[in-house]
Structures are given as structure tokens and as C-alpha cells.
Amino acid sequence: MAIMIALAGKPNAGKSTFFKAATLADVEIANYPFTTIKPNLGVSYVRTRCPCKELKTDCQKCTDGERFIAVELLDVAGLVPEAHKGKGLGNAFLDDMRQAQAIIHVVDASGSTDIEGNPVPVGSYDPLNDIKFLENEITMWMYGILNKNWVKISRKTTSAGGGRIEDVVAEQFAGLGITDIMARQALHELGLDSKSVVNWTEQDMIDLSDMLRHVSKPLVIAANKADIAPPENIKKLMGLEKDGYKVVPCSGGIELALRMAAKNNFIDYLPGDTDFKILNPEKLNAAQKAALDKMRDFIVKNGGTGIQKCLNTVVFDLLDYIVAYPVEDESKFSDKSGNVLPDAFLIKKGSNAKDLAYKVHTQIGDSFLFGVNARTKMRLGEKHELENNDIIKIVSTK
Ligand SMILES: Nc1nc2c(ncn2[C@@H]2O[C@H](COP(=O)(O)OP(=O)(O)O)[C@@H](O)[C@H]2O)c(=O)[nH]1
Ligand SMILES: [Mg+2]
Incomplete structure (x- = not known):
């Protein structure tokens, strides 16, 4: 099974630009809410150092010793407040979430889109608000599932010969990739394994939903539009790392421009590179040169556009995959x-x-x-x- 990563966030955060850059697929990009009506599924890649160089051989599967291994990327419908109650494209959003193993939460770090995704002046909206907003929508959606099935769940666990609560919960959420091990851990951490289901409060159920979300849909925060973001916004978002979040400043816009420039042979650039080489400087006009210089400043300063780093962080840090070559x-x-090193597989650590x-x-x-x-x-x-x-x-x- 391929790894599927969801690009989630409110409208206009830059999901489709990120998606297009990361997959070079042709999707619509526009500055108004609900551009992405249907989910887009594409192929993207994690980047890893190919062993062929170390082995002093050559393989046909890497570029300059850098190996790109496929993962699936899902451009999810824009999240709006109260999505879990079916507002906006809420149901589409949550249905897309179902299939993903992890989330890249694309946040407009520039603060130029309000909570509903409408354009506002740069710096006028606090992107920190978006973090809990997305988590809460997913948690409350899961709580809704739990609540709706609560009578059935409690009957299943309390009747004679009934199932264990972790098995019943895992069964309820099997479609979301929640295992009995995850359920047991969550119940244990909340002290709910020793509390009879008949005594559970609404808050207990919300807490359980929140913890299950946390373990089954781990997320990285893509502090996007970092190219135009006020530095204090980036600093604020990076501050979330002390709470255990992974935060990657990035620019889908720059990644897209660089990939297009590379595709058209203007520059030598691989996704994840921290610099690029202009191939035919005489073919560029002054404006193009200035634009490339600006982008170079950004990637040199930030160690890349951040797009590749988001993908690698999800696969290698959050989901704990390693690479093996059969x-x-x-x-x-x-x-x-x-054929040297013909295949690279992502397998769980x-x-x-x-x-x-x-x-x-x-x-x-x-x-x-x-x-x-x-x-x-x-x-x-x-x-x-x-x-x-x-x-x-x-x-x-x-
Ligand atoms: N400056 C800047 N603008 C961006 C970036 N990514 C996206 N945008 C712009 O933000 C707007 C919304 O982008 P889009 O990808 O359609 O957002 P989506 O609704 O989340 O899919 C568009 O005008 C994009 O050009 C970025 O990294 N930097
Ligand atoms: Mg979109």
C-alpha cells in the first residue's frame, strides 16, 4: 500500500500550489475559496541519498546520487469552520481525510487569508488560530462518529461475552486506520480503560477522539507563503515546536516556479536543493534574473523551499519509515x-x-x-x- 499524505488547510492557504509544485500535475490555482472542488490525487516523492555512490557503482534510478521515492499526495477540499457539521465542503474535506496516513497542514503564515479563506492584507490575520481550528474539526468529526454509535458501542462492551473496549473502538474507526493498539494506548493514557463505558462523559469521548486523531493522523505544519510572511509570524509558528509540533517554513509558490524553470531547462534544480544553477543566463531577461535572484535568496536562507522537507518530515519523522533496497x-x-539498485521501498522502522x-x-x-x-x-x-x-x-x- 502506498503512503498517502493529505494536504489540508483552509481555502487559499496554498494547498493547490503546493500540490502542483510537489506533483507538477495540472490543477487549478486561483485566489478564491473552493477552487479545489474535487480531491486531487497525485504522485510526489521523498528524497533520500542513494547508496550507489557510496558503493562506487552507478544506478539508473537516481539523479546526482539523490533518489526520489514515490508517495501519494492528496489535495484536500478547503476546510471551513464547522466542517464537521457539514458546512461548506465539510463532508468532502473529512471524507478525503479518511484515507490519509498523515497530514501536511498548509497554513498561510503570511496572515493574508482570514479564517474562511478570504484574502486580507498581509499580517492582518494570526495564523496560530488555524492550528487548533483544523485539529478541532477533525476531532469533532471523529467525536460525531463515536457519539452516533455510542449506544451500539456501549452495548457491545457491556453485554455478556462482549468485546473489549479497545477492540470495539478500533472496529468503529477501522476506516480511519486506527488499530486496537492505538485505541488501547489512547484509552490507557486517558485512564478510560478502567472506567466503565456507562460512566463516560461527553468530555471523555471528545478527549478520546482527540487522542485518536493525534495518533492516527499525525501532522506537520507547513508555514507556507514564508516568502511574504512577516518574520514574527514564522517565529510564532516555529514556537509550536516546543509543544511537540513539527513546523516547516516553506513556499509552495517558489517551489512551483523553480520546478517549472527546471522543467524548461532554465536552471539546474532538484526538489529539496538549497541552491540552483542558471543554465543559460544569456537567455534570461532582467526581470527573470531578478525573480530568480530573489528566489535564490529565499532558498539559501531557508535551506530550500521547504516543500521537500515537509514530505520527508512526514515520511521519515512522523510515520517512521526507512528505505530498503531489494x-x-x-x-x-x-x-x-x-540493473543496480533497481527498487527502493519505504518500509516501517x-x-x-x-x-x-x-x-x-x-x-x-x-x-x-x-x-x-x-x-x-x-x-x-x-x-x-x-x-x-x-x-x-x-x-x-x-
Ligand atoms: N507569496 C506566496 N503566495 C502563494 C504561495 N502559495 C500559494 N500562494 C498564492 O495563494 C493563493 C491561493 O493558492 P492556492 O494554492 O489556490 O490555495 P488553496 O485554496 O489552499 O488550494 C494563490 O493566489 C497563490 O498564488 C506561496 O508560497 N507564496
Ligand atoms: Mg485549492
């Missing part, structure tokens, strides 16, 4: 035809060679015997946890 020939680090085998193919997983670490030639059994960047030959009976 090969068939462990001496050449290649497949049978000699804690996975073993057999888990990787299943990612490659169900049949290979089913007939798994052992793995071989191509670097050390060590045999790896099912108990051996893989490390980031491992190159693994899978030995199976098939």
Missing part, C-alpha cells in the same frame, strides 16, 4: 539483468527481511527463507530488524 544479485547490488519480501511480492513473502545483507553478506532471519538504506537479497523457495 536486490537479486548481492555481489553486484543489482537485479538479474545487472522495525520491519525485517520477510516484511520486505512481502512488499516485493506476496508470493516471495510466503516462500521467504532468509535475507542476505548485500554489504556484509550476513544472513538475516525473521527476527533481524532492517536498518535504513539496507540492501537486501531475499532468498525464497520460489
Whole structure:
């Protein structure tokens, strides 16, 4: 299953620009609410250092030693206040959220859109308001699901031979990717595992919904439009990191411009780069040069546009994935035809060679015997946890 990341936020925060930049897909970009009526699903990439350089070989799958591995990106309908009550495109928003494993919360850090997404002067709206707003909408939506099914849930847990509360809760939210382990943890942390469901208060249910949201839809805050944001706004948003948030200042606008310029061969730029090279300076007019200089200032100062960093943060920090490279020939680090490092897989940290085998193919997983670490030639059994960047030959009976 591919990793799916949702771009969420209020209208005009810059989701579609981010999406277009990150996927280079053609979506509508306009300065009015509800531009994105239908969800857009596209392919984007995380960036990682390819092992081929370290191994002193060449592979056909990376660019200058940088490897891009696909993830799915969803441009979600704009969030409006009271979405969980079905306001605006509330239901569309929440339905999109269902499928995502994590959220990039695109916030207009410049403060130039109000709570409903209407354009206002830069700096006149406090972007901090948006953080709790999005979380609250998702939490209250989940609470709505819990509340609606409460009679059924409590009956299921209190009747003779009834289920355990964590199983019933997990079952209720299975469509949101909530497991019984997540449910048990949340119940335990709230002390609800020792409280009979008949005594639960409304607040208990809201607290549980909030915690389940937190574990099942982890989010990174994209402090977007950082190119025009007042510095104190960025500082305020970065201050959320001390509360455990991940915050990445970014500019979808600049990323989009740079990717287009790279696509048209004006510059040499890879997503995530902290600088770029102008390829044919004589072909640029003064205005184009000035625009590129301004963008260069931004990415040099910020260590990139932040768009790639958002994606990498979600996959490697929030969701705890690592990269593994299955090969068939462990001496050449290649497949049978000699293609070096033909595949890169994102697997959950804690996975073993057999888990990787299943990612490659169900049949290979089913007939798994052992793995071989191509670097050390060590045999790896099912108990051996893989490390980031491992190159693994899978030995199976098939
Ligand atoms: N300055 C600046 N403007 C941006 C940036 N990203 C988006 N915008 C502008 O903000 C407006 C809304 O963008 P859009 O992507 O359609 O927002 P959405 O409604 O969240 O999908 C458009 O006018 C964009 O050009 C950015 O990084 N910097
Ligand atoms: Mg949009």
C-alpha cells in the first residue's frame, strides 16, 4: 500500500500550489475559496541519498546520487469552520481525510487569508488560530462518529461475552486506520480503560477522539507563503515546536516556479536543493534574473523551499519509515539483468527481511527463507530488524 499524505488547510492557504509544485500535475490555482472542488490525487516523492555512490557503482534510478521515492499526495477540499457539521465542503474535506496516513497542514503564515479563506492584507490575520481550528474539526468529526454509535458501542462492551473496549473502538474507526493498539494506548493514557463505558462523559469521548486523531493522523505544519510572511509570524509558528509540533517554513509558490524553470531547462534544480544553477543566463531577461535572484535568496536562507522537507518530515519523522533496497544479485547490488539498485521501498522502522519480501511480492513473502545483507553478506532471519538504506537479497523457495 502506498503512503498517502493529505494536504489540508483552509481555502487559499496554498494547498493547490503546493500540490502542483510537489506533483507538477495540472490543477487549478486561483485566489478564491473552493477552487479545489474535487480531491486531487497525485504522485510526489521523498528524497533520500542513494547508496550507489557510496558503493562506487552507478544506478539508473537516481539523479546526482539523490533518489526520489514515490508517495501519494492528496489535495484536500478547503476546510471551513464547522466542517464537521457539514458546512461548506465539510463532508468532502473529512471524507478525503479518511484515507490519509498523515497530514501536511498548509497554513498561510503570511496572515493574508482570514479564517474562511478570504484574502486580507498581509499580517492582518494570526495564523496560530488555524492550528487548533483544523485539529478541532477533525476531532469533532471523529467525536460525531463515536457519539452516533455510542449506544451500539456501549452495548457491545457491556453485554455478556462482549468485546473489549479497545477492540470495539478500533472496529468503529477501522476506516480511519486506527488499530486496537492505538485505541488501547489512547484509552490507557486517558485512564478510560478502567472506567466503565456507562460512566463516560461527553468530555471523555471528545478527549478520546482527540487522542485518536493525534495518533492516527499525525501532522506537520507547513508555514507556507514564508516568502511574504512577516518574520514574527514564522517565529510564532516555529514556537509550536516546543509543544511537540513539527513546523516547516516553506513556499509552495517558489517551489512551483523553480520546478517549472527546471522543467524548461532554465536552471539546474532538484526538489529539496538549497541552491540552483542558471543554465543559460544569456537567455534570461532582467526581470527573470531578478525573480530568480530573489528566489535564490529565499532558498539559501531557508535551506530550500521547504516543500521537500515537509514530505520527508512526514515520511521519515512522523510515520517512521526507512528505505530498503531489494536486490537479486548481492555481489553486484543489482537485479538479474545487472540493473543496480533497481527498487527502493519505504518500509516501517522495525520491519525485517520477510516484511520486505512481502512488499516485493506476496508470493516471495510466503516462500521467504532468509535475507542476505548485500554489504556484509550476513544472513538475516525473521527476527533481524532492517536498518535504513539496507540492501537486501531475499532468498525464497520460489
Ligand atoms: N507569496 C506566496 N503566495 C502563494 C504561495 N502559495 C500559494 N500562494 C498564492 O495563494 C493563493 C491561493 O493558492 P492556492 O494554492 O489556490 O490555495 P488553496 O485554496 O489552499 O488550494 C494563490 O493566489 C497563490 O498564488 C506561496 O508560497 N507564496
Ligand atoms: Mg485549492
